[in-house]
Amino acid sequence: MPIQLQVDQLSWTINTTSILKNISFNVNKGEVIGVIGPNGAGKTSLLRCITNQQQNIRGAVLNGSVYLNNKKIKSYSPKQLAQHFALVAQKAEAIFSLTVIDIVKMGLLPHKGLFALDDDHDKAKINRALVKVGLVSAEKMTFKQLSGGEQQRVLIARALVQQAQILILDEPTNHLDVYYQHQILDLVKRLNVTVIMTVHDLNLASQYCQRILLLDQGQLIADGNPIDVLTESQLSSVFKLPCQVEQRATGQDPSSKKPRIFFSLPHDQSIKISEGTQDE
């Protein structure tokens, strides 16, 4: 598989705090990569830096390089970057009564010139995206009327219209129930594009990602397939919790074994809940 994205010794420091430390990895075309790690590990910061979307924060210094198709990411204009990367945020707050089609149509922006109106080709593109995410019948509904899972599908449809080669998802399953979590990740996996996503649920990451990057305190601790990365020793050390990993088949196919992770809090670390008395 050809290398699409190269991250070379990337460090991001704000004042004296290191957010990302010397991170290097390559992304091959068509890979589905999950970025995991505890809160504050630098997962979202990594996504921002590799897409050149890091905010202009006072005192922030970015070192190292990111190459997209062998060209430094900084040499791309924001519009060109939007043609390569599509971002699906955790949650979008739509103001006013934005409809599904209004949002999906936004994906046309990086490909349209000033004054350009929608043509039949654009309409077909929008329709194809809506078919792919199964929301054709909802195109005139407002975004606020949809469930969390449907809202995520709308944002994915927008990303499809954007025709980016790399889909970036920041916690796509947050706020979703189990059914929608699987529905969204299954959809993402079947899109046949390169995917880099941050995931909190390690079992979902194990099930849907071909490759996993494990971050801790801004450092890349492990990079590889789920079986190699999701090990008891690594996970216990990073998440500071005892953990058990079992290899289980996820579907009908017994050869498709994936690690299943179970954490448990040591008894002496559980928070003591004492009942107050009326005297107190």
Next chain:
Amino acid sequence: MNKLLFILIALLLLTLASAIAGLHFGPAGITSSQVFQCLLGNCEDPVSQMVIWQVRVPRVLVALVAGMGLAIAGAILQNTTRNPLADPYLFGIVSGAGLGATVANLSLGEHLGIALPLAAFLGALFAIAIVLFIAKILQRMEQLLLAGVAVSFMLGSLTQFILYFGEPFATNRVIFWLMGSLSRVEMSNFYVIGSVLLVTIITIVALHRHIDALLLGDESAASLGVNVDRLRLLMLGLCAALTATIVAYCGGIGFVGLMIPHIVRQIIGVTTLKLVIGSALIGGSFLIWVDIIARSALANAEIPIGIITSALGSIFFLFIMIRTRNTN
């Protein structure tokens, strides 16, 4: 799409009908057939010819472009700041214009000529410059509205201080001007407001997709290649210039920018092109009708137009609040 086209044609006809109605109302007692004859260049009575072409046509045209401009400025500010309560008047523009007009009135006396609109325009730009300066210090565009309100009060108090110690006639002139009126407008005013409006509309049409992208948040827009801060600054500058031009000639006409986009969103849609076209047509028609009421409601006097728009706007505002509460 057909429904949208139907609504737009209906609004276009409404605007045309409003403009024709605007030409009919007035104390001169000109009949409908005389109005049409004069419009077609076959006027028999030179007085009617003068009233139609030098008084009513400029007045209706200025009402049309001022209504369009205020509504568009409100719509764009609401979409770019993602704040449904954003209105050009909340950015201190009227207070700045009022201060400029006050200074001009008190320093130049009665024979102001072009100095009044010019001073008002400069005052409005001064207000916007302060608001932007504060927003830059805060580094948060979302606090622009709050900065605008603060600047508005600051310049308003300065104006009142000057007026309190000023000459009573000049004070009267400023107060009447601040209430808003189209009674002294000329054709040249239409050309100036119309030109600024045209530049604004062309820019909005060029950037409509960028403005739409902001509706889903700054981060989302940036990921689509939009330079969020620059776009917002450009739109704010354009809306400020447009509003300042209108205020300079017509005085204070409040609530149009707040009220009209709310109505348009309900019947046409929320994305920029639909919103701007709808706001232009409804805003233009609305101000023509308000002006008709202003000059026809009382037998021997005109009501300042700003009083009517503020009265209607505040009722509308409360109605929206109650309706939103009930919906929730």
